[in-house]
Amino acid sequence: MASHHHRISEEAADTTPLLADPGHSAPKGVIAAIKDELVYATKATLQCSITNVLLICLPLGLYGGEWGFPGWAIFVLNFLAMLPLASILTFSTEQLAAIVGSVAGGLINATFGNAVEMIVGISALKEGEIGIVQSSMIGSILSSILLILGSSFYLAGQNKQTVHINVDVAGILTSLMVISCTSLILPSALRAGDLITESTDGSTADYILTLSRSTSVILLIFYVLYVYFQSVTHADLFAEEESDDGKKLHAVSSCAVLILATLGIASSSDALVDSIDGVVEALGISRSFIGLIIVPIVGNAGCFVGTVQWSQTGRINLAISVIVGATLQISLFVTPFLVIVGWIIGRDMSLQFDTFETIVLTMSTLVVSCLVRGGKTNYFEGMLLVATYTIIGVAFFVHPDDV
Numbered sequence: 001m002a003s004h005h006h007r008i009s010e011e012a013a014d015t016t017p018l019l020a021d022p023g024h025s026a027p028k029g030v031i032a033a034i035k036d037e038l039v040y041a042t043k044a045t046l047q048c049s050i051t052n053v054l055l056i057c058l059p060l061g062l063y064g065g066e067w068g069f070p071g072w073a074i075f076v077l078n079f080l081a082m083l084p085l086a087s088i089l090t091f092s093t094e095q096l097a098a099i100v101g102s103v104a105g106g107l108i109n110a111t112f113g114n115a116v117e118m119i120v121g122i123s124a125l126k127e128g129e130i131g132i133v134q135s136s137m138i139g140s141i142l143s144s145i146l147l148i149l150g151s152s153f154y155l156a157g158q159n160k161q162t163v164h165i166n167v168d169v170a171g172i173l174t175s176l177m178v179i180s181c182t183s184l185i186l187p188s189a190l191r192a193g194d195l196i197t198e199s200t201d202g203s204t205a206d207y208i209l210t211l212s213r214s215t216s217v218i219l220l221i222f223y224v225l226y227v228y229f230q231s232v233t234h235a236d237l238f239a240e241e242e243s244d245d246g247k248k249l250h251a252v253s254s255c256a257v258l259i260l261a262t263l264g265i266a267s268s269s270d271a272l273v274d275s276i277d278g279v280v281e282a283l284g285i286s287r288s289f290i291g292l293i294i295v296p297i298v299g300n301a302g303c304f305v306g307t308v309q310w311s312q313t314g315r316i317n318l319a320i321s322v323i324v325g326a327t328l329q330i331s332l333f334v335t336p337f338l339v340i341v342g343w344i345i346g347r348d349m350s351l352q353f354d355t356f357e358t359i360v361l362t363m364s365t366l367v368v369s370c371l372v373r374g375g376k377t378n379y380f381e382g383m384l385l386v387a388t389y390t391i392i393g394v395a396f397f398v399h400p401d402d403v
Contacts, residue, residue: 041253049087057081071278078272090302092257135291150385155311157379173324180331212350216336223332
């Protein structure tokens, strides 16, 4: 009997720690999991792009004014700092979009895909740099459809006679691109053709502004329909087989990285816009060149790196979809959005672009549409697009600053 009680007490002694263990180990397990996720998220974020070595430029650019740095140095430092921040923003957006599913992921990509352009545009609008905003919108479209698309054609066409393109998807996207860019330049065309009121500024400016704001509202509605078309009703058309990169960031980690990158870009863009005058005075570069060529480099850095990798691995259709999709986001969403923001904060941002910018955008859009609709391309066509972009860049570099 005594031995029986002894066995029971031994069993109780054995089971008591096991029953008490979950209560003590659960918090430790949660803390360990949080610590592991924090370490992994930090490591994955810092390793997402080789440009992250330039993050050291962020504090230098933000505090350069207090330390007595010249304006051009502050501009360069903030420009360099925004390159890794843009890559981190793209990385966190893709991680979050992969978690939440195709529809919500499409909305996240649509919202944050061009966050850099929106943030820089808002910063420039607050400072009254409307010409910079307009040039940067045109510049983003031109760099996407000429420089990045041309580089993709060149890389995909190396050692190949022809590169075949999915005509169905490319046809839909390029049609949307032509329509959206045409809508963007209508106010400019109307202004250029209205020779009678060229000497009077008041009424013309007012009705061009009204047309621009009305067009922007329509384009934003059209963009919502485009996102619905791409993410819901015709999602299978735009689906691409993407390689599984293994472990993904947790949704909370992705949101935290997204917020931090957005705050960093906002701070850098404010400092960058504030230092534009110093660059113009020190280097003699026109504001048109800064807006059209330099600023879009930051916004399109992530897109450029991704499309280069896809083109080299033969995924040219994915590259084209991303490039034309980025162009649609600028023309259907970002530019109209900035017009509305200018309306709200009292800045007369309109869709009346410089005449040369309007002509260049129109011709470039039509050329790219014709190339893509053919269903095949080669490296030489890619070189032609890059050469065209280079010529446009030189033209704006020597163009006198009238903005």
